[in-house]
Amino acid sequence: MSKVRTLFRCATCGAEAPKWSGRCAGCGDWNTLHEEVAGPAPSAMPLATATPPRPITELPSDDGRPVPTGVAEFDRVLGGGLVPGSVTLLGGEPGVGKSTLVLQLLAERAAAGASVLYVTGEESTGQVRLRAERLGALEPRLLLAAETSLPAVLAHLESIRPELCVLDSVQTLHDPQFASAPGSVTQVRECAHRLVQAAKSTGTTVVLVGHVTKDGQLSGPRVLEHVVDTVLSLDGDRHHALRVLRSSKHRFGSTGEIGLFSVGASGLAVVADPSSMFLGDRRDEVEGSVVTASLEGHRPLLVEVQALVSPSPLPQPRRSVQGLEAGRVALLLAVLQQRAGVALAGTDVYAMTAGGARVAEPAADLALCLAVASSVSRQAFPADTVAVAEVGLGGELRQVQGMERRLAEAARLGFRSAVVARSSPEVDAPIELLRVPTLLGALRLTGVARTVG
Ligand code: TYD
């Protein structure tokens, strides 16, 4: 070993610094530098022997055909399944259900006759077996190893050559060649590099499980994104049953699709009719409730947006937001006040989506505004109507894409009319379009404008 040196590394972007400072010079984040002991300089990739460039038309294309995993919602997000020899990162907060999901996936593949390997670094083999029993996922073809040493994992891959290998989690892996602790940026990055090489050379499909904290800060997942082929995240509120699987990077297809699961005693189950699930407990004729038709990937989802406005005893009134973007809600409250005359000074405003849904698209703007106005005016919004439009700073309504799909879903669930922007295209669905140019127009039309006087 050559001489050991000490350096500081940013947990966000992985930049090196010779001495500590409060702010990373690479990405500008604060308090992200951590001390590391570096062994010999990282020998990430051996230099490839030069291959002469050739015309693209003469080169074969990668087969890259996805293999279905058997977990339908997972396959849907990946556009069919996992591509052999690819490396996928599955990120998510602790406790969201990553280990459960990968175990179900491995069991499905094993039941279909594939050889699969589950490397657990966090739980003992006994614990994993117990979980497998609970999930009904006991499969003799599912090989299990409690291992945290990278060379040992690579040796398993070489000798077993499984079709699919899951490493749970990448933060527990370490390569003794590097002195840094498991979970440090150096370890995580080096281990991932070696695993990517191993996946390409053995043809094994690798899934790395990675923890992310609430603000996505923990070292690991962020620095891994460049190395892997596909980045998935499993997300959901621990008080609700819904889990959403999204992809933010996918070298073999698009990233638009989402997968929906619900948490239960026997693991993650497919949500057959998510819109009905979100609207299941809805009460008609309640002030401050408006349904919108949102679009997640290619999937329409009906979501109830709720608002409650009440006089505030506080000098700084409270604005509490759940399931929506707080910044967007603040903006819409200002528009409501300035463009539609809804008085919100001195009031607390609570805004949320029902059932743990998360809506981050502007199409829900109008529903939020109408819900707030409905709470202020104490007039219930028509129960058989949805609202789908973006609200501009001038108080104008703007059309959003995918109206056909959104409104077909609304019609399927029995909604009879939709408040939309004036320019919204005609749709085939059996639903009446109520076109309005402005927010104020929408408030008046639906009867939730404040009755003057
Ligand atoms: P787990 O899969 O261990 O989460 P992660 O690997 O992301 O940290 O799940 C957390 C807990 O939730 C665990 O105690 C099992 C429980 N759980 C269920 O009971 N049913 C389910 O469908 C899921 C996903 C989890």
Ligand code: MG
């Ligand atoms: Mg886990």
